[in-house]
Amino acid sequence: MTIEKRLAAGGFSAVTGRTLTGYPVLWDVEANIGGQFTETFQRGAFTRSLADKAGREKLILVDHDGSQLLGRVGVNATMVEDARGLKVTVDLPSTALADEIRGLQEADLLGGWSLGFQVPPTGDTWTAGNKRTIVEANIIEASVIRAHAAYVETKGTTSLRSLHASAEADLRNKLYLHYLGGAH
Numbered sequence: 001m002t003i004e005k006r007l008a009a010g011g012f013s014a015v016t017g018r019t020l021t022g023y024p025v026l027w028d029v030e031a032n033i034g035g036q037f038t039e040t041f042q043r044g045a046f047t048r049s050l051a052d053k054a055g056r057e058k059l060i061l062v063d064h065d066g067s068q069l070l071g072r073v074g075v076n077a078t079m080v081e082d083a084r085g086l087k088v089t090v091d092l093p094s095t096a097l098a099d100e101i102r103g104l105q106e107a108d109l110l111g112g113w114s115l116g117f118q119v120p121p122t123g124d125t126w127t128a129g130n131k132r133t134i135v136e137a138n139i140i141e142a143s144v145i146r147a148h149a150a151y152v153e154t155k156g157t158t159s160l161r162s163l164h165a166s167a168e169a170d171l172r173n174k175l176y177l178h179y180l181g182g183a184h
Contacts, residue, residue, distance in 0.1 A: 018092040020070075020105060024113035024142045026085035030131075037130035041137070045123075046086055049138045050079060059141040060090045064116055068097055070144065079139065088113065088142045101144055111147045116140035 027043040049055070058079060060071035071077035071090040078089045092098035104110050116139075123136035 018098070018102065019089060020092055020101065020144070021087065021089045022113040022144070023085045023087055024115035027083075033132075037132050039132040039134065041085070042133055042135045044081060045134050045137050046079070046081055046139055048136060050081065052138075056138070056140065058139050060088060061141050061143045062097060062101060063145055063147075064114065064141070064143045070098055070101065079142065086115065086139075086142075104146065105144075109146075111145040114143045114145050116143065 025041050025045075028040050030038050030040050033039050049058075058073040058077075059066075059069060060073075060077045062068035062070060070092060073079050076091045076093065078087075080087050092102055101110070117137040118140060119134055119137050124132050124134045126132055
């Protein structure tokens with residue numbers, strides 16, 4: 001299964017003390033994926049993934065980089081579906097990386113949140129006009145992004161990056177497997 005990533009840009013983050021909160025996915029917001037198709041996440045798309053305690057550990061990273069760890073769900077982070085979307089909260093550890101992210105957020109310089117996910121074979125539907133609705137997805141990780149979104153649809157809505165080229169996707173799969181303890 002291909003690991004996909006989506007970036008939500010805009011005012012979806014807040015920091016209070018050392019707690020960072022944001023939304024890597026908003027429900028029912030249509031976004032253009034590299035001019036190839038439009039996509040929305042249906043409310044509840046992550047219910048099964050969030051309930052799966054025996055499955056893959058869900059991480060909070062910076063820029064989808066497994067060596068830049070901010071948190072682990074169940075340790076110092078939570079992921080929940082609420083009325084707005086997928087909400088991520090992380091109590092930032094006492095590290096230089098976390099201090100940098102906190103400072104960038106306080107200065108309103110972060111690019112947003114992003115989600116690494118996989119869609120199972122029956123997890124999406126397609127309709128005329130190349131419209132994809134994701135009804136189920138498995139969360140791999142959520143990332144705080146330093147840079148700007150590649151596709152900003154409108155301020156205050158989800159913006160998406162295009163799907164990665166297959167070579168980059170293969171490399172990211174190997175990195176995920178390496179850092180998450182999967183098969184090599």
